[in-house]
Structures are given as C-alpha cells and as structure tokens.
Amino acid sequence: MTQPLVAVSTDVRQFENYTWHAAPQQYLEAVIAGAGALPVLVPSFGDRLDLDALLSRVDGVMLTGSKSNVHPSLYGGDASEKNGPYDTARDSTTLPLIRKAIGRGVPLLAICRGIQELNVALGGTLASEIQEREGSLDHRAPASDDQDQRFAIRQKVSIRPGTCLAGVFGAGDIEVNSVHRQAADRLGNNLQVEAVAEDGTVEAVSVKGARAFAVGVQWHPEYWVRSDSVSQKIFRAFGDAVRLHAAARPEARAAAE
Numbered sequence: 001m002t003q004p005l006v007a008v009s010t011d012v013r014q015f016e017n018y019t020w021h022a023a024p025q026q027y028l029e030a031v032i033a034g035a036g037a038l039p040v041l042v043p044s045f046g047d048r049l050d051l052d053a054l055l056s057r058v059d060g061v062m063l064t065g066s067k068s069n070v071h072p073s074l075y076g077g078d079a080s081e082k083n084g085p086y087d088t089a090r091d092s093t094t095l096p097l098i099r100k101a102i103g104r105g106v107p108l109l110a111i112c113r114g115i116q117e118l119n120v121a122l123g124g125t126l127a128s129e130i131q132e133r134e135g136s137l138d139h140r141a142p143a144s145d146d147q148d149q150r151f152a153i154r155q156k157v158s159i160r161p162g163t164c165l166a167g168v169f170g171a172g173d174i175e176v177n178s179v180h181r182q183a184a185d186r187l188g189n190n191l192q193v194e195a196v197a198e199d200g201t202v203e204a205v206s207v208k209g210a211r212a213f214a215v216g217v218q219w220h221p222e223y224w225v226r227s228d229s230v231s232q233k234i235f236r237a238f239g240d241a242v243r244l245h246a247a248a249r250p251e252a253r254a255a256a257e
Contacts, residue, residue: 004059004246006037007097009114011066012044012089027064027111030222034235035060037242046092051100059249060242061101063094065112065220069182075125083128083182095121105211107241109234112180115205115216122188122207130183130201137199139218141179151223153177153230157203163194164206164215168237174230176219178203183218213241 008031010021021043031039040058042049055061068087072079074095079086094114098121101108110118116126130136141150155178161171174195184202187193194215195204207214215238221231 004037004242005040005057006031006035006060006062006242007042007054007058008039008061009063009090009094009097010041010044011064011068012087023064026222027062030225030231030235031062034222034225034232035239035242037239042093042097044087044089044093046089047096049093051097052104054097055100055104055106058106059246060107060109060238061097062238063098063108063110063114063117063216064222065114066090068113069128070113070116070120070126072126072128075120077126077128091117098122102207102210102214105245107213107238107245108207108210108215109213109238110216111222112218112220115184115218116182118205118207118216119184119188119191122191124184124188124191125186126182127185128182131181135199136201137197139178139180139183139197139201151177151179151220153224153228155197155219157195157197157219159195159204160193163192164213165194165204165234168233169230176203176217176221176230177223178219180218212245213238 008023010023013020028039031037068085071086071088071091094117144150153175156173158173159165159169159171190208191205192208194206197203204217221234225231225235
C-alpha cells in the first residue's frame with residue numbers, strides 16, 4: 001500500500017512581510033514517525049476550499065495545537081482580548097472540516113486546540129482560564145525557555161473504562177504532558193468523555209457512533225512520540241485507522257484483486 005495521506009490544519013501567521021499558513025514541525029514528524037503517514041498541510045482559506053474533494057483524497061485528518069484560541073463568538077463566550085489570541089481563518093476551515101470528516105468516516109485526531117475545535121464544531125462550549133476556577137489545577141506550561149521543560153510529562157489523567165482510549169491504553173491512569181488554559185465545558189453533540197485530570201478537567205473525548213477513529217486529546221502526544229510509549233500508542237492507533245480507511249478505498253480494493 002502507498003503511504004496514506006493525513007490532512008493537517010494550519011495556523012495563519014505574519015512573518016517577514018508574508019502571510020504564512022503553517023504547522024509546527026513536531027506534529028508533522030509525529031504523522032510520519034508515529035502514524036506512518038504523509039502529512040498534507042491544509043491552508044486556512046475557509047469556504048474557498050472544497051473540503052469534500054479534500055476528504056475524498058486523504059485518509060485521515062489531524063488538528064494541531066496552537067497558541068491561538070477558538071473565537072468565542074462561535075460558542076457564545078467572551079470575545080475579549082484576554083481570551084485571545086484568535087485565528088478566525090483557521091476556525092472557518094477546521095470547524096467545517098471536522099464535521100465533514102466525521103460525516104464521511106475519515107479518521108480524526110484532534111490535539112490541544114484541536115479538541116477545543118472538535119467540541120465547538122459539535123455545538124459545545126469552552127471554559128477559559130481554568131486555572132482560576134476553585135479547585136482546579138494549573139494546567140499551563142511552566143515559565144521556561146526550554147521547550148522540553150515546558151512540555152514535560154508531569155500530569156496524571158484517568159482513562160474511563162469502556163472507551164476508545166481504554167482500548168488503546170487500558171482503563172486507569174496514564175502520565176501525559178497537558179499544557180493549556182482553556183478546556184471543554186459543555187460537551188458537544190455525540191461527544192463522550194474519554195479521560196479526565198485529577199481536578200475533573202476533560203482531557204480527552206471521542207465521537208459516539210463515529211464510523212472511524214475520532215478522538216480529541218488536550219495533551220501533546222506529538223512532542224514525545226519518538227520516546228514516550230503513551231504518545232506512541234495514540235499515534236499508532238490513529239495510523240492503524242488511517243491505513244484501514246485507505247485500504248477500504250475502491251481503488252485500493254481493485255488493486256488488491
């Protein structure tokens with residue numbers, strides 16, 4: 001089988017007098033090394049893109065983390081500067097892409113900002129500055145110039161029995177590198193909680209009744225995919241779903257006959 005394709009979301013950034021549509025290298029490396037697929041960057045041009053045509057050609061979708069947040073106008077939140085920064089071009093692309101990928105049964109892995117996009121795309125809401133809530137842990141990265149320190153594996157999350165991720169890790173506790181200041185609040189339609197932090201913060205969700213793998217995680221498995229077994233397992237599960245989808249294509253079946 002040829003290397004399957006995974007569509008990857010992009011952020012819109014201004015750099016050296018150009019507008020860039022880009023994704024961090026760690027996510028692209030993780031698609032290659034962890035899922036065994038070829039990442040294809042999807043520019044954030046919103047309704048100018050034919051997403052159905054895109055999804056007829058790729059075998060999976062991955063939504064990356066980002067410094068930006070989903071614009072609160074999309075879920076009835078406070079669109080203040082405090083809750084930013086925002087990337088509305090990305091929002092206009094990823095939210096319809098999520099809904100179409102789920103509807104077409106294209107495997108989906110949503111990471112960090114991605115799980116928040118998944119929740120909003122399906123009608124859910126987000127809680128901002130969760131570290132300020134009574135009884136909440138501080139899920140933000142420590143102040144450091146060392147990325148390895150910022151993304152260190154330091155937080156315990158509990159995988160709920162009978163869920164998709166219980167099939168990947170087994171039920172019980174795992175250690176992850178969760179780095180965020182927003183989180184899912186009211187869950188979107190057909191989402192179920194897969195994992196929670198010790199303070200009850202939602203750390204992973206899946207789409208109930210999805211035709212393919214459709215999981216969102218608040219932590220960052222892409223960062224340690226080459227060395228951490230938990231990170232490796234989730235990308236392996238995503239990669240297996242991507243290859244299964246690729247093998248089910250009519251052209252793949254015809255070639256095998």
